[in-house]
Amino acid sequence: MPPNWDKLRGQLAGKLVLPADPAYETAKLAYNPLFDSRKPAAVAQVANPSDVQACVALAYASRIPIAARSGGHSYVGYSTPDSGLVVDLGGMKDVQVQPDGTATIGAGARMMDVYAALANAGRCLPAGSCPTVGIGGLTLGGGVGVLTTKFGLTCDKLVSAQIVTGDGKLRTVSASQEPDLFWALRGGGGGNFGIVTSFTFRTEEAPQLTVFQLQFPGGSVADVLGGWQQFIATAPDELWTTMGVSGGNPSTCRINGCFVGSPTGLNPLLNKLIAATGTQPTNRYTLSKSYVDAMKYFGGCASYSNAQCTPSWNGNGVLKRESFTATSRVLAKPLSDPAKFAEVMAGRSGMDVLLDSIGGAAGRVGATETAFPHRGALATAQIYQGSTAASARTAVGEVRDNLGAVIGDGAYVNYIDASLADWGTAYYGPNLPKLRKVAQQYDPDGVLSFEQSVAKA
Known part of the structure; x- marks a missing residue:
């Protein structure tokens, strides 16, 4: 059946942006203008996990492509053709640091927001150098960055995650809860198994x-x-x-x-x-x-404030698209x-x-x-x-x-x-067969399938 956009709009705490809406031309933009010709059927600017569940349910019922967007740097333009739904997680960007040093980070947070919040608490996370990259895609692909040799990949610090899987269920996964899915989320690539809504990491004391x-x-x-x-x-x-x-x-x-x-x-x-x-x-x-100043240095915004070191096209910063x-x-x-x-x-x-x-x-x-x-x-x-x-x-x-x-x-x-x-072997090596099994288990109907998803490797 065709997607019922009016019904979805009524279900969302966030906003649904359609091609006829004035905000659409900005809402659809990714970091790279290479993808400006893409015209997704809708962009859901979600506010909470329930919004994500509603989007996945619509994609299942309508059999339309769906893809999550965290920072918007996806090298294939969110893998979503013109008929698809983009789930924009940018509104889910809170960073909460606990007294024990763990940090729970919304899947739409960009790296500069993460670095600044952690630094305020005297903590750090090994992660990428680009300040507008989203924590979601970075972590799910592994997460190579400037503290990798000292503290490991970003995914190595992951303690647990909340994820809406292809069957529409909201799950909390960790080493003890659904461990195969937790394993897959640490380097198995974004969008393959569901849409992550938040991550919890072990952080380190921020060094000089x-x-x-x-x-x-x-x-x-x-x-x-x-x-x-x-x-x-x-x-x-x-x-x-x-x-x-x-x-x-x-x-x-x-x-x-x-x-x-x-x-x-x-x-x-x-x-x-x-x-x-x-x-x-x-x-x-x-x-x-300092830790946060070093991250700004590598991100090319050493002369900017933390607030300025954020996007200009869909935020209040000064950083341009590229x-x-x-x-x-x-x-x-x-x-x-x-x-x-x-x-x-x-x-x-x-x-x-x-x-x-x-x-x-x-x-x-x-x-x-x-x-x-x-x-x-x-x-x-x-x-x-x-x-x-x-x-x-x-x-x-x-x-x-x-x-x-x-x-x-x-x-x-x-x-x-x-x-x-031979991209499946190039990306995943000996882990590809297990990743296929995890994708089949948690998205048996291929709701989240895309051109280079694990299920198609």
Whole structure:
């Protein structure tokens, strides 16, 4: 039967926005203008779990596509065609920190809101660097970030979650309650098993951090990568690094990161890193920062207030939307010939690859202990070009495939990519069969199914 939008509107504590409504053109927007041509049938701006249940019930009854939106960064435009319903969780963004250090966070909270609230309580959570990313998608895909080596992935801190599954039930899941579903939510990808409405995490005491950057001369990518990959394999957990490679003639590279501690403790480690590369940087700096200021630094909003470091298109901040094409690979082990990586980036002006370290605490969790399979790998590789033109999409796909031949064919599900070959294995590795079983158990009718959902892998 066709969806009864009037009935749904009457059931919601939040708002239902339809194409004829004045608010629709703003309500439908994602972070990336690449998806502006998408015209979902409706956007439900939900206020509580009951609203989410009503949306799932309508999707089941009408057999229309449904997808959740947390921060709006989804790389496939919420996986929702024009006939679908977007469940916008942005209104469910409360962050409550308990005396025991646990924090319950609404699934629509963006990272800057999370960081600021936790910092006010003297706490922190290992999570991503972009301030407008939502906690929901980040956690469900694993959650790589600047404290990964010290404290693990975001999903490693998850204690429990509330979720509306495809059968419309609101469930609380944890290690002792529906453990298979809890396992799947830690790295099994957003939207596969239901719509999470809140997360409860163990947090850590917020540390003082030192951020740094090393800029290296053009043409040194192979040498720097060779030294960096050897250094991070034995680096202390307190040091997290990301190596950025910018394509060109010649390609250039830099190493950014942060250290849990003071510059006094960091500088000897940087000296060892530089020695390992055999290349003197053209620029080196370190800055001591509080936890929340370090997160703002990595998010590109160090000069803004916490309130400003939020979206402008559907909030009161100053951060703009961004056009880009992106995908990923995973650096599974040190390269025997780093020059091959450099060759892939030669002449690729405008293309960046960011190698984010995922060792340390994150690497000491077993590959099947959570759904995130890339334990023991050195880094995820973000492949990024600041354009949505057809030529950019082609170039990004070429670099993805060429890097796959060099560093391995794994990929990070939080850069979900509709054109990735054998994506189920790339995202989930040995965990794919179990994830399929969990999806079948909790969404047997495929209410939440989409182009690259686990059920279709």
